[in-house]
Amino acid sequence: MTVKHRYPFTAIVGQENMKLAILLNIINPNIGGVLIKGEKGTAKSTAVRSISDLMDGLKVVDLPLSITEDRLLGTLDMEYAIKHGQKKFEPGILYYADNNILYVDEINLLDDSIIDSLLDVAAMGVNTIERDGISHTHSSRFILVGTMNPEEGEIRPQLLDRFGLSVDVFGEKNVKDRMLVIERRLAFENNPSAFIQQYHLEQKTLVEKIHIAREILKEVEIAPFTYQLVAELSIELGLESHRADITMIKTAITIAAFDGRKQVQREDITRAAYLVLPHRLRQAPFDDSANNAFDQINMALSTISVVN
Numbered sequence: 597m598t599v600k601h602r603y604p605f606t607a608i609v610g611q612e613n614m615k616l617a618i619l620l621n622i623i624n625p626n627i628g629g630v631l632i633k634g635e636k637g638t639a640k641s642t643a644v645r646s647i648s649d650l651m652d653g654l655k656v657v658d659l660p661l662s663i664t665e666d667r668l669l670g671t672l673d674m675e676y677a678i679k680h681g682q683k684k685f686e687p688g689i690l691y692y693a694d695n696n697i698l699y700v701d702e703i704n705l706l707d708d709s710i711i712d713s714l715l716d717v718a719a720m721g722v723n724t725i726e727r728d729g730i731s732h733t734h735s736s737r738f739i740l741v742g743t744m745n746p747e748e749g750e751i752r753p754q755l756l757d758r759f760g761l762s763v764d765v766f767g768e769k770n771v772k773d774r775m776l777v778i779e780r781r782l783a784f785e786n787n788p789s790a791f792i793q794q795y796h797l798e799q800k801t802l803v804e805k806i807h808i809a810r811e812i813l814k815e816v817e818i819a820p821f822t823y824q825l826v827a828e829l830s831i832e833l834g835l836e837s838h839r840a841d842i843t844m845i846k847t848a849i850t851i852a853a854f855d856g857r858k859q860v861q862r863e864d865i866t867r868a869a870y871l872v873l874p875h876r877l878r879q880a881p882f883d884d885s886a887n888n889a890f891d892q893i894n895m896a897l898s899t900i901s902v903v904n
Contacts, residue, residue, distance in 0.1 A: 600646055604650075604792055605648060607780055608643055609638050609768065609777045609780065611638070611762045612763075614639070614763045615630055616851075617630040618627045618643060619802075620761070620847060621739045622647065622654070623806055623854060624813060624853075626846055628740075628758065628843060629718075629739055630740070630742075630762065633743075633762065633763070635869060637767070638868075639765065644741050651803065656696070658699050658700075659693075659699065660767055661700075666688065669723060670685060670687045670731060670732075670734075672686070672727065680859060687734075688736075692715075695737060697741055698738040698740050699742075700742045701742075701744075702743070702748065704744040711755050715755065718737050721737045723736040740759065757876060759875065760843045762763050775887055781822045810853075812825065813850065813853045815858050819859070822865060823845070825862065825900060826845055829865075831872065831898050832896040833877060833893070835873075844872045846882060848865050848868040851868060866897060874890070874893075877893075
């Protein structure tokens with residue numbers, strides 16, 4: 597039997613925002629998932645799949661683009677119900693995704709009807725199947741992670757806003773970092789077991805940090821200035837939905853916990869804003885770059901003077 601090795605999460609070079617966004621969702625699933633946008637070969641899938649080895653008990657459940665609604669939601673066997681007088685539920689993908697990561701690669705190409713069903717369950721945290729007066733309900737609380745290549749099409753606004761966080765990933769522009777990407781990948785392919793062993797301590801340290809963050813998450817204090825800063829930032833940027841405000845607070849709290857702190861600082865709000873706001877901002881025509889979004893956020897922050 598061939599053992600399938602996964603590239604270690606801590607061996608990924610750069611892509612700090614992507615790695616942080618994934619880790620924050622693992623610490624606090626209430627953030628609402630993450631959308632990762634970038635061209636092929638920028639470690640999107642590698643980062644997502646490596647979580648299975650990083651966190652014991654947390655699985656990555658794939659949602660294929662060709663999935664049917666029955667395969668997504670599950671079905672009720674009516675013939676069995678009629679014959680035996682009791683319902684028989686055939687579980688779908690959303691059953692197995694409960695308390696795990698639901699991963700959709702090329703999510704921008706997913707069928708609209710599947711997206712609608714997915715959003716309904718994601719919002720409620722439960723999946724209900726009804727047929728001919730018979731129903732079955734089960735928990736389906738998952739971390740939704742989507743990856744996409746923007747060159748292959750855009751994503752529906754209704755789905756875009758449902759992602760708590762969004763990050764853009766690019767190929768490394770620094771020569772030394774780019775060389776390191778090549779060296780590590782070739783070393784992994786040459787001897788996966790030896791390569792993975794090199795990162796055992798780093799993986800273990802990161803897991804311990806995640807567990808500590810989970811423990812102190814509910815103890816993190818939010819000063820009044822934090823709410824004012826978030827509210828003024830959203831107003832300054834012209835955001836109508838309150839979802840962004842709430843997600844910024846949740847993300848800032850989680851960042852503080854990940855750093856081992858029990859007090860949210862202004863810098864936590866700034867870091868949270870970079871992850872929560874870019875996909876919710878109105879971009880200039882023909883300019884959908886992350887840098888443009890960051891410029892808007894920085895400009896808005898510079899006009900807000902809230903006493904810490």
